[in-house]
Every structure is written in C-alpha cells, then in structure tokens.
Amino acid sequence: MSDTLIIEGGQRLQGEIAISGAKNAALPILCTALLTSEPVTFHNVPRLQDIETLLALLTQMGVRLVERNSNSLTLCADAITNPVAPYEMVKTMRAAILVLGPLTARCRQARVSLPGGCAIGARPVDQHIKGLTAMGAAIEVDHGYIHVTTTGLRGTHLVTDMVTVTGTENLMMAAALAEGETIIENAAREPEVVDLAECLSAMGAQIQGAGTDIIRIQGVKRLHGAAHRIMPDRIETGTYLCAAAVTRGRIRLTHTRPDTLKTVLEKLQESGCQLHVETDAITLTAPERPTAVSLQTAPYPAFPTDMQAQFMALNTVASGTAIIRETIFENRFMHADELKRLGADIRTEGNTAIVSGVPALQGAAVRATDLRASASLVIGGLAAEGQTRIEQLHHLDRGYERLEEKLTILGARLHRIRAEG
Ligand code: UD1
Numbered sequence: 001m002s003d004t005l006i007i008e009g010g011q012r013l014q015g016e017i018a019i020s021g022a023k024n025a026a027l028p029i030l031c032t033a034l035l036t037s038e039p040v041t042f043h044n045v046p047r048l049q050d051i052e053t054l055l056a057l058l059t060q061m062g063v064r065l066v067e068r069n070s071n072s073l074t075l076c077a078d079a080i081t082n083p084v085a086p087y088e089m090v091k092t093m094r095a096a097i098l099v100l101g102p103l104t105a106r107c108r109q110a111r112v113s114l115p116g117g118c119a120i121g122a123r124p125v126d127q128h129i130k131g132l133t134a135m136g137a138a139i140e141v142d143h144g145y146i147h148v149t150t151t152g153l154r155g156t157h158l159v160t161d162m163v164t165v166t167g168t169e170n171l172m173m174a175a176a177l178a179e180g181e182t183i184i185e186n187a188a189r190e191p192e193v194v195d196l197a198e199c200l201s202a203m204g205a206q207i208q209g210a211g212t213d214i215i216r217i218q219g220v221k222r223l224h225g226a227a228h229r230i231m232p233d234r235i236e237t238g239t240y241l242c243a244a245a246v247t248r249g250r251i252r253l254t255h256t257r258p259d260t261l262k263t264v265l266e267k268l269q270e271s272g273c274q275l276h277v278e279t280d281a282i283t284l285t286a287p288e289r290p291t292a293v294s295l296q297t298a299p300y301p302a303f304p305t306d307m308q309a310q311f312m313a314l315n316t317v318a319s320g321t322a323i324i325r326e327t328i329f330e331n332r333f334m335h336a337d338e339l340k341r342l343g344a345d346i347r348t349e350g351n352t353a354i355v356s357g358v359p360a361l362q363g364a365a366v367r368a369t370d371l372r373a374s375a376s377l378v379i380g381g382l383a384a385e386g387q388t389r390i391e392q393l394h395h396l397d398r399g400y401e402r403l404e405e406k407l408t409i410l411g412a413r414l415h416r417i418r419a420e421g
Contacts, residue, residue: 001419007381008413013249021230033075034102038225087113101170155180175217202226246383292320309376316344318357335373
C-alpha cells in the first residue's frame with residue numbers, strides 16, 4: 001500500500017525554501033565508504049527512501065552506520081562481511097548497481113543482482129560490466145545476478161559506448177583503487193560525477209578531468225577516511241521552479257547551485273519567467289501564463305531527462321504548442337496519459353510528445369508511475385482548478401525530501417493520506 005497526496009490547486013506559490021542535498025550525488029557518494037576501512041562522514045544527505053534503501057544495502061554487507069543526525073551520517077566499512085546486493089533490495093532502486101565497482105575494487109569479489117529485475121539488454125548495465133572486465137575482473141551473469149571475481153584490477157583505457165552516469169561513477173570508483181592509470185573516455189559530465197570525484201579526492205584518490213568527457217584516474221593502494229558535503233539537488237530545484245512557473249508564483253530557492261541548471265534556467269526564461277540568480281540562490285517570478293517551450297533531452301550539459309516530465313506539465317498550461325523529444329530513455333512518457341486525465345492536450349509519437357497548452361487543467365485522480373512522473377503530476381495538480389488526488393506516492397518519496405512541508409511553506413494547499421498497514 002502506498003500513500004496518496006491530495007492537492008487543492010490554484011494557489012499562487014510564494015516564499016522561500018532551502019533545497020536539499022542531491023539524491024543522485026548522495027547515492028554514489030555513500031558507496032565510496034566501501035572503498036576504505038576508515039570512517040567517512042557525509043553532510044547534506046537528503047532523507048529519502050532511496051537513501052534508506054542504500055543504507056540498508058550497505059549495512060547488510062557489514063558496513064557500520066557509526067553516527068547519524070539530521071542530514072549527516074558516518075559510515076565505516078572496516079569489515080565487509082557480505083559483498084552481496086540481493087535482488088529484494090536492488091529491485092526498487094537501479095542505482096544499487098553503484099556498489100559493484102567499489103566492491104570489486106575493495107573485496108575482489110561481489111555478487112550483485114541485476115537492477116530492476118530486468119534482463120540484461122532491456123535496461124542494461126553492460127557498460128559497467130564491460131569496463132570492469134577490461135580492468136581485469138572475471139564476470140558471469142546468471143540467475144539474475146552479476147558475479148565478479150578478480151585477482152586485482154588494473155588501469156586501462158576505457159571508451160563507453162554511450163554516455164552513462166552511474167556507469168562512469170562505478171568505473172571511477174573501481175579505478176580509484178586499481179593498479180596504474182585508467183582513462184574513461186566518453187565519460188558522463190554530470191555535476192554529480194564531479195561531486196563524486198571531489199569526495200574520492202578527499203579520500204586520497206588521484207582523479208583529473210571529472211566534468212569533462214575524459215577522466216583520468218591514477219590508482220592508489222588505499223583510500224582513507226574523509227568528510228564530504230553533498231551538492232544541492234538540481235532536479236529538486238528545477239521542479240520547484242516549474243511549480244512556481246505554472247502558479248503565477250514568486251519563489252526564492254536557497255542552498256542551491258544555479259551553475260548546474262543552465263539549460264533549465266534558459267528554458268524557464270524562454271517561457272517568460274524572470275530569474276534573479278545569486279551564487280547559491282534563485283528567485284523566479286512567473287508570468288501570468290507561461291509560453292510553450294520545446295526541448296530535447298540529452299546528457300549534461302544539455303537538458304536533463306530528469307526534468308522532462310516537469311516541463312511537460314509546465315507546457316500543458318502554457319500558451320502555444322511545445323515539442324518534447326526524449327533521447328535518453330525509450331519509455332519515459334508515462335506521465336503524459338496521467339496529465340491528460342487533468343485535461344492536458346498531449347499527443348505522443350515514439351520519443352516525441354506534442355503538447356498544446358490549454359487555458360486551465362482540472363483536478364482529477366491520477367496515478368504516479370515513476371519518480372519524475374510524480375513530480376509532473378504535483379505540478380499539474382498545483383496548477384489545476386479543484387482537487388487532484390495522486391496515488392502511489394512511494395515513487396515521489398524516493399526523491400523529494402519533505403515535499404509537502406516545503407510546498408506548504410510556499411502556500412500550496414495539500415495533504416497526505418497515509419496508507420493503512
Ligand atoms: C542516471 C540517474 C537518472 C538519470 C539518468 C540519465 C542516478 C542515480 N540516476 O541514471 O536519474 O535519469 O542518469 O541522466 O544518477 N545504458 C546502457 N548500458 C549501460 C548503461 C546505460 O545501454 O550499461 C543506457 C540506458 O539504458 C539509458 C542511457 O544509457 O538509455 C543512459 O543511462 P545512464 O546514464 O546509465 O542512467 P543511470 O546512470 O541509470
């Protein structure tokens with residue numbers, strides 16, 4: 001059973017909130033604890049279901065949660081007794097694959113379930129496997145598990161077939177403890193990759209080029225304990241900006257990193273929003289009605305796929321027609337049908353969605369299908385007239401810290417109905 005969110009739409013969002021630490025940076029960065037026997041402390045860790053899932057995964061391996069208060073925690077992997085990631089834990093979170101590289105490097109063996117219960121090929125992790133194999137790991141995939149053994153990883157020259165974020169991160173973590181130099185070509189340039197490199201460097205890793213498409217890692221014999229502050233969540237930031245944009249809002253978001261949101265901010269300006277950008281804060285003033293903005297998703301620094309659903313929601317109430325192309329994932333328009341239940345005019349053809357703005361959405365019952373799809377329904381619900389009821393809220397809880405609290409501060413009217421049992 002999953003919670004339900006009730007939104008009374010039509011309220012103008014106004015006020016100031018702080019952005020949380022980035023989920024997609026925290027997930028790989030917490031995995032760095034596996035690379036050293038010394039304690040590692042992490043600050044600005046968001047309180048999210050995905051983080052709890054990862055902590056449960058790490059602790060069943062033998063990693064100790066030494067200390068935890070509000071958004072800081074210390075992990076110590078002085079003894080990894082069980083280098084295994086079981087299916088029950090991995091199936092809810094694809095990012096659990098991020099333990100593969102560190103376990104291989106530190107324990108020289110690992111057994112990690114294929115993510116999402118998918119067969120290799122459907123939502124593949126072939127690049128992770130190919131890279132580790134080239135570094136000297138022997139890998140077999142059977143019964144839904146990746147089995148890895150190695151006598152020691154050696155640095156090598158890797159060229160990934162496509163830009164993969166967690167693939168780059170996994171290989172970077174493995175290379176940190178490999179013998180000699182690893183070069184990752186066609187590397188992901190996402191800010192979260194840079195944040196991970198900064199954490200690894202604080203632990204004694206030798207990494208150059210993170211944030212470009214060629215990363216060079218000189219392997220070291222051992223890494224040591226460190227403290228690292230997780231970067232702000234650029235997707236959470238973008239989500240609240242879209243919510244303000246569709247509600248004639250005026251909001252200020254603090255503790256964020258505008259430099260990681262260039263294309264998103266450009267699109268918001270194109271839609272008629274006024275932005276005031278400071279080093280770590282963004283103020284957005286929305287127009288009476290946004291203008292439609294077309295976009296195409298692509299790896300960083302281009303427009304992020306994780307903001308596609310939210311901009312689809314924005315376009316449903318904009319003046320004009322927008323064309324949205326999704327180039328990263330094949331099946332990432334599930335929110336379109338749900339937004340249509342709110343009265344949106346959306347036509348999808350393959351990886352293209354054509355969104356014709358309507359003057360107003362009407363509240364309805366909808367179902368969240370995945371994390372960012374849920375965010376688009378919240379935005380739709382905030383813009384809609386009347387009541388919207390979003391079911392299957394566990395998707396949203398994977399990635400948005402204290403969403404109701406933050407939206408309530410901004411003047412939204414919403415509440416959660418807890419599932420029984
Ligand atoms: C990460 C993000 C996710 C985001 C995505 C794209 C985390 C925890 N998650 O996911 O929120 O939507 O980047 O920005 O950071 N692919 C392969 N083989 C591989 C790896 C990937 O074919 O071995 C394909 C995928 O199917 C997809 C594309 O490459 O079509 C990009 O995927 P990838 O960057 O790996 O996504 P994730 O790292 O899983």
